Amino acid sequence: MLGRYLAQKLGTDLEKALLKFICQPLGMQDTTIRLSLDQRNRLVPGYAGKDVNQPELAMKVFEGAGALRSTVTDMLRFLSVYLGIYADHPMNKSFYITQQEHISQGKNFGVGLGWIIDKRNRIIWHNGSTHGYSSFLGCDPYNSIGIVILSNYRPSLMDDTLNRIGYEILTQIRENNYNFG
Known part of the structure; x- marks a missing residue:
């Protein structure tokens, strides 16, 4: 809406x-929402189980x-600006506002503008899934680390495997002070 x-x-x-x-x-x-011919040719088929191909979901309303x-390249570009890595980018202020807690969900979780805020470990994340596809984007803006996971598999609706994988990778990066830059 x-x-x-x-x-x-x-x-x-x-x-x-x-x-x-x-x-x-x-x-x-x-x-984008509507794929060009080139983008459609690069689209990886989606799955809902082993050898269970899922047609893409056409959402019109x-x-x-x-x-x-999107692609991993585009999502990493988004994440880089979202984390403030490009200090002079004009969207930094707007992105910072989305990271602030606007609704509290108790002492452990809050909601930003389009984001779930895990107050226990300062991870901000969002996920999603449609027919045959699932995604996770999570970050720790205080340490300028983040991860994008795009999958052409959609598990059952309540399966949180992608979230757990994303959380584990973020935790390992933070705890081991990996530097990929």
Whole structure:
């Protein structure tokens, strides 16, 4: 609903709004709702089980709930700006606001603007899944580390394997002070 509302307020559709205000300023050329022929040719088939191919989900009404498609390269670019690695990027202030807790869910969790905030370990994350695909993006903005996991497998709805993998990798990076830069 929020995606539809924002697009309506901007006088456009969600895809055009995302491209204009997020993807183009960040240089994310492979993030979109409607795939070009080249992007469609590079799309990895989605699965819901061993040898159970899932057709992609065509979301026409509530596109903000899972119609956006991206690549690891684009998501890492997003994450780099989100973490403030490009100190002079004009979107830094806006991203910082999304990281702030706007709703408390008790002493362990909070909600930012589009993000879950784990107060126990200062990890900010979001995940998603549609037919045959799942994703996780998590970060520790205080230590400027993050991870993107894109999978062409969608486990059962309540399976949190991708989240646990993301958390474990973030924890290992932080605890072992790995430096990939």
